[in-house]
Amino acid sequence: MDAPYQAAPDVHVLPANVALPGVGVLPVNAYVLLAEEPVLIDAGMGVDGDQFMDALASIIDPKSLRWIWLTHDDADHTGSLQRVFEVAPSARLVTHAFSALRMASWWPVPLDRVHAIRVGDRLPVGDRTLRAVAPPLYDSPLSTGLLDEATGALFSVDSFGALLPEASQDAGEVPQAALAGGMRAWATSDSPWAHLVDRQHFAQVLDGVRRLQPTRIFSSHLPAASGASLEAFLRVLESVPDAEPALAPSNEEFAQMLAAMMATQSEPQPVAAT
Numbered sequence: 001m002d003a004p005y006q007a008a009p010d011v012h013v014l015p016a017n018v019a020l021p022g023v024g025v026l027p028v029n030a031y032v033l034l035a036e037e038p039v040l041i042d043a044g045m046g047v048d049g050d051q052f053m054d055a056l057a058s059i060i061d062p063k064s065l066r067w068i069w070l071t072h073d074d075a076d077h078t079g080s081l082q083r084v085f086e087v088a089p090s091a092r093l094v095t096h097a098f099s100a101l102r103m104a105s106w107w108p109v110p111l112d113r114v115h116a117i118r119v120g121d122r123l124p125v126g127d128r129t130l131r132a133v134a135p136p137l138y139d140s141p142l143s144t145g146l147l148d149e150a151t152g153a154l155f156s157v158d159s160f161g162a163l164l165p166e167a168s169q170d171a172g173e174v175p176q177a178a179l180a181g182g183m184r185a186w187a188t189s190d191s192p193w194a195h196l197v198d199r200q201h202f203a204q205v206l207d208g209v210r211r212l213q214p215t216r217i218f219s220s221h222l223p224a225a226s227g228a229s230l231e232a233f234l235r236v237l238e239s240v241p242d243a244e245p246a247l248a249p250s251n252e253e254f255a256q257m258l259a260a261m262m263a264t265q266s267e268p269q270p271v272a273a274t
């Protein structure tokens with residue numbers, strides 16, 4: 001994973017950028033929201049466990065976490081969840097009830113520490129209230145985003161994710177065409193059902209996001225973005241139902257991807273100065 005960065009006075013990003021040879025990178029973000037009752041939003045990828053725990057501890061004493069908001073139980077969001085639970089005894093897990101139950105089939109989720117949430121619910125976290133919102137596109141029906149009603153920060157789950165040419169800490173720095181193309185590529189792959197939607201109904205769903213008037217957009221798969229980007233993002237999403245759904249890589253393409261990944265890993269690494 002990459003070094004954490006601060007994206008707002010009260011929001012820190014715990015970022016990873018998964019290298020995809022021939023494509024670029026896919027950002028995978030967790031967030032720390034420094035509310036009066038601090039909130040960790042998602043828990044990164046398991047492969048980064050030690051780094052994730054160190055990065056988290058560099059931002060906040062995990063013991064002081066009061067909430068862990070799990071947007072959904074996909075592996076790129078749950079990586080260090082068990083470890084965080086162990087070092088954050090006061091934290092309760094806020095998630096869709098079925099996310100908690102599904103995870104309980106593969107690890108002993110302390111279900112008495114789960115606060116089940118559904119779209120429309122509001123969660124007071126001391127100095128502010130978080131509202132559970134539905135992301136417009138998603139790869140899990142359990143996906144539950146959140147709007148910080150005090151600041152207007154929108155945590156949009158997998159929605160607004162993008163495959164990018166390179167890692168970045170600010171979506172505004174990514175060239176517009178690359179961002180739009182990468183967002184469409186991600187959306188057609190992460191939400192391959194989008195071509196099935198009724199266009200008018202989908203426009204209403206996007207209007208619902210517009211009405212949230214987010215000041216900042218924190219996607220799980222995009223660098224931090226300003227609320228001013230929302231219209232451009234919504235235009236991309238509007239085009240997704242008419243785009244071809246992404247095809248899964250063939251076995252041959254998968255072999256090529258693996259070969260490219262191996263080649264990248266075996267490239268000589270710069271020697272650290274001593």
Ligand SMILES: [Fe+2]
Pocket residue numbers: 072074139140158
């Ligand atoms: Fe997902």
Ligand SMILES: [Fe+2]
Pocket residue numbers: 074076077158220221
């Ligand atoms: Fe994801």
